[in-house]
Amino acid sequence: MRQVSVFRNKLAIFAVFLSLPVVLPFAAEPDVPVAPxxxxxxxxxxxxxxxxxxxxxxxxxxxxxxAGDASTQTAAATTNGMQVxxxxxxKFESDKTEQNFQKIINARxxxxxxxxxxxxxxxxxxxxxxxxxxxxxxxxxMTPGGKYHxxxxxxxxxxxxxxxxxxxxxxxxxxxxxFKNTRMADLFLKITNNRQQCVGQVQLLVEMAVEKEAxxxxxxxxxxxxxxxxxxxxxxxxxxxKTLYELSVSSNGDNQTRPVKQ
Numbered sequence: 001m002r003q004v005s006v007f008r009n010k011l012a013i014f015a016v017f018l019s020l021p022v023v024l025p026f027a028a029e030p031d032v033p034v035a036p037x038x039x040x041x042x043x044x045x046x047x048x049x050x051x052x053x054x055x056x057x058x059x060x061x062x063x064x065x066x067a068g069d070a071s072t073q074t075a076a077a078t079t080n081g082m083q084v085x086x087x088x089x090x091k092f093e094s095d096k097t098e099q100n101f102q103k104i105i106n107a108r109x110x111x112x113x114x115x116x117x118x119x120x121x122x123x124x125x126x127x128x129x130x131x132x133x134x135x136x137x138x139x140x141x142m143t144p145g146g147k148y149h150x151x152x153x154x155x156x157x158x159x160x161x162x163x164x165x166x167x168x169x170x171x172x173x174x175x176x177x178x179f180k181n182t183r184m185a186d187l188f189l190k191i192t193n194n195r196q197q198c199v200g201q202v203q204l205l206v207e208m209a210v211e212k213e214a215x216x217x218x219x220x221x222x223x224x225x226x227x228x229x230x231x232x233x234x235x236x237x238x239x240x241x242k243t244l245y246e247l248s249v250s251s252n253g254d255n256q257t258r259p260v261k262q
Contacts, residue, residue: 086236086245090227101227105237108219111212118209125202132195140177140188145190148176150188153181157188 092098136142140157147160156179161172179185223229227244234247 056058083250085248087234087248088243089229089246090244090246098239101237101244104219104222108216108223111216111219115209115212115216118205118212122202122205122209125198125205129195129198129202132191132198135191136195139191142176149173150192152185155182157187206210 092101101155133144135142142148142157147162149158149160150156151158155178156175158173159176179188220231224231229235229244235241236245236247238245
């Protein structure tokens with residue numbers, strides 16, 4: 001519950017950011033090291049990204065009966081010459097163990113959805129940031145990564161030297177643009193304020209994404225340790241038989257199987 005509360009608080013902070021106009025020097029846009037994710041409600045996919053702790057203990061899980069058991073026969077569906085094979089992985093012998101498994105799977109689904117939303121917002125904000133950067137480059141001849149200072153009294157934009165640590169114009173600066181009227185000055189301030197706001201939003205969203213990825217990785221580590229689930233495989237759970245199936249594909253007439261690719 002504490003993690004959910006923290007996440008909601010950060011969403012609230014993100015909403016507040018939408019009304020915070022601030023001026024920002026024209027620096028290069030921040031990198032967002034967030035990989036795209038995917039989710040399938042019909043399968044349990046363990047990817048190489050993810051984390052979250054589950055405090056509940058579980059009882060030992062017995063391996064599912066072999067294919068000789070009629071109730072757990074391996075099933076296959078053929079598509080475009082490929083067979084999707086459902087092979088029994090685990091069969092839950094107690095309600096408590098099944099409930100613990102379902103709890104972790106449900107938590108993983110929620111975190112995956114959160115990540116998908118956050119990544120979509122990051123993408124949208126990056127596109128908005130790119131458009132604002134293009135405006136500053138095309139309309140005001142600014143360079144990404146450059147340092148600038150705006151003097152509101154003289155309506156002048158100064159370009160600062162790379163070594164400059166002063167925000168005010170000095171010997172190490174040169175005039176980039178001097179606006180002749182307030183209309184252009186106001187337009188410049190509007191774009192730079194929007195850009196500052198956008199950068200802050202992206203940074204906050206990236207922080208939220210990193211936290212969610214850590215939570216997802218912990219949940220997937222728990223699934224791997226307690227239920228012997230591989231990060232390289234996909235799974236499907238049948239609540240009617242309390243059986244977890246491993247999904248793989250093989251070509252017709254090919255005895256070798258491979259993980260299902262989403």
